[in-house]
């Protein structure tokens with residue numbers, strides 16, 4: 728073959744921030760996840776949308792290795808969470824649904840403790856804590872006891888803490904549940920700025936449809952199955968709807984009239 732016609736070398740595809748491939752999970756005989764597959768691109772804000780019982784927390788537990796994946800595979804930047812767990816989990820930051828800060832410690836003390844757990848020395852920890860608190864708009868709360876903070880501020884500290892070891896993928900499980908409208912908006916803005924400024928890949932699980940922006944990637948999980956995935960705008964076009972609430976109803980057939988998903 729003449730040199731000019733030689734095939735170009737294939738560029739290796741960059742791994743997804745998160746790849747969930749064919750994951751099925753049972754609780755006894757109950758199938759909570761059924762052949763679930765989707766990806767989160769690096770630097771993207773991906774919403775895992777599903778009503779209560781859809782399987783969001785189960786998936787969360789499998790990604791964070793609370794449960795072991797038995798069918799299918801989960802990879803973080805190409806590292807399998809079961810077989811290469813330290814490389815995979817090093818790249819992961821997590822904000823759990825339940826509050827996990829020590830209420831009796833100050834904001835800084837909580838963050839120092841977390842930095843030490845990740846092997847970050849005191850000098851570097853101080854620098855990073857100043858950085859994450861500034862990003863979260865919490866610089867003036869550094870010395871405050873967590874007990875004295877509102878629910879919204881506590882969540883912001885948890886997000887700042889999850890970013891302290893500079894993960895490339897951040898998982899948040901229903902992070903705005905129980906917060907008022909202003910606190911919800913602040914938290915969404917905080918995480919969206921981490922995506923824009925730090926190139927973080929985010930998986931944001933929620934049942935709150937109004938948290939979705941047109942440029943977000945969306946995965947619709949319903950009764951353990953992925954029924955739709957793609958950019959929010961593309962989902963609207965495919966379903967012939969003008970808002971995500973109508974799209975969700977069309978995709979899932981769910982009845983939202985009793986206020987399950989505002």
Ligand SMILES: Nc1ncnc2c1ncn2[C@@H]1O[C@H](COP(=O)(O)OP(=O)(O)OP(=O)(O)O)[C@@H](O)[C@H]1O
Nearest residue numbers: 754757758759777778779780781782783784785786
């Ligand atoms: N430990 C468990 N044992 C048995 N069944 C469970 C367990 N945890 C969850 N399930 C069931 O698995 C299914 C998925 O639950 P999961 O908690 O993952 O959903 P979810 O989307 O996170 O909902 P929620 O927001 O209510 O937590 C549900 O039918 C639930 O009842």
